[in-house]
Amino acid sequence: MSKKRIIIPEPEEGLKFIDVHCHLPFPRPKKNDKLPSDEEQYYNYFKDGGVFLITSSIDMNTLKMILRFLKDKDKIGFSCGWAPQTVTYTPKNKYDQEWKEWIDFIKENPERYLAIGEIGLDFHHARTLDKRNKQVEVFKKIIEITEDLQKPYILHVRNAAEHEYDRDNPKHRYNKRDGVNQEILKILKIYNIDPKRVMWHCFSGPEQYGMNLSKQGFLLSVPSSAYGNNRWRKVTRNASLDSLVTxxxxxxxxxxxRGPVNVPSNAKYAVAAIAYLHKVSQELVSKKTIENAIRFFGLELE
Ligand SMILES: [Zn+2]
Structure with missing residues (x-):
């Protein structure tokens, strides 16, 4: 097995960065858990140059874990999510109760979280029309219930890959390469959501959307994996630096x-990837992406 050659320069010593989307704490990997403890990850993040940390919940369980973790900590906030995978995989007998708890939390505690998400559509995890429609219905419902809170939204958007089309409805628009992007944009338009309030987390393309979404004012988040994987890198090469976060x-x-081994301090690798792709200094990318995150989330840093 050959190791893939990485052409991008390493993140520079002393680089500052913000991880705008991680899952800390999260249920630990079931196999092969090589991760440092949650406390160590938090501590190392600031030691390595992190200036503020934003973690994300995806359901009621992770929301409760995060609320406990945040109790005695500063320079950390969270985005409160109901992920499309949660819509698809929560057992039927638990769904209604947990959904109600989550919606109540969202409505009653807007001062406790920075943003709403991850929410969105994931047609890799939902392959039948029923499951896809259910995700669409829930996504609309969340926007409808929360639009007046004026919180930023964090989107999880995953189009179906070519082999993941719905075999019973092969001609359906959901199967398209950008079927999920289209659906999301349509719904945001219906509810008149300002693109400046919306971040596409782990933005995955297709490539022409990188520039289009950036021009419309959306924020695109580049994952640390963009450092070693061209697929994650090239989709934002034509996006403006003003629209990127890490x-x-x-x-x-x-x-x-590969595997469940990533930690928040690796956000600096996303900075290195963007700098390489845009042919600018890592320092400039660091400054821009931190400014963009501060503006989007309304962070107050001393
Ligand atoms: Zn996530």
Whole structure:
């Protein structure tokens, strides 16, 4: 097995960065848990140059874990999510109760979270029309219930790959390469959501959307895996630096390793990837992406 050659310069010593999207804490990997403890990950992040950390919940369980973790900590906030995978995989007998709890939390505690998400559509995890429609219905519902809170939205958007089309409805628009992007844009338009309030987390393309979405004012988040994987890198090469932020989505999306081994301090590898692609200094990317994150989330840093 040959190791893939990485052409991008390493992140420079002393680089500052913000991870705008990770999962800390999160249920630990079931197999092969090589991750440092949650406390160590948090501590190392600031030691390595992180200036503020934004973690994300995806359901009621992770929301509760995060609320406990945040209690005695500063320079950390979270985005409160109901991920499309949660819509698809939560057992039927638990769904209604957990959904209600989540919606109540969102409505009653807007001062406790920075943003709403990840929310969105994932047609890799939903392959039948029923499951896809259910995700669409829930996504609309969340926007409808929360639009007046004036919170930023963090989107999880995953188009169906070519082999993941719905076999019972092969001609359906959801199967298209950008079927999910289209659906999301349509719904945001219906509810008149300002693109400046919306971030596409782990933005995955297709490539022409990188420039289009950036021009419309959306924020695109580049994962640490863009360092070692051209696929994650090239989709934002034509996006403006004013529309980019950095994330790890840890514990997945390691800069160059496979498996559940990523940590928030690797957000610096996303800075290195953007600098390489845009042919500018890492320092400039660091400054821009931090400014963009501060503006988007309304962070107050001393
Ligand atoms: Zn995530």
């Amino acid at each position: 994330e790890t989505d840890s514990y997945y999306q390691h800069p160059f390793l």
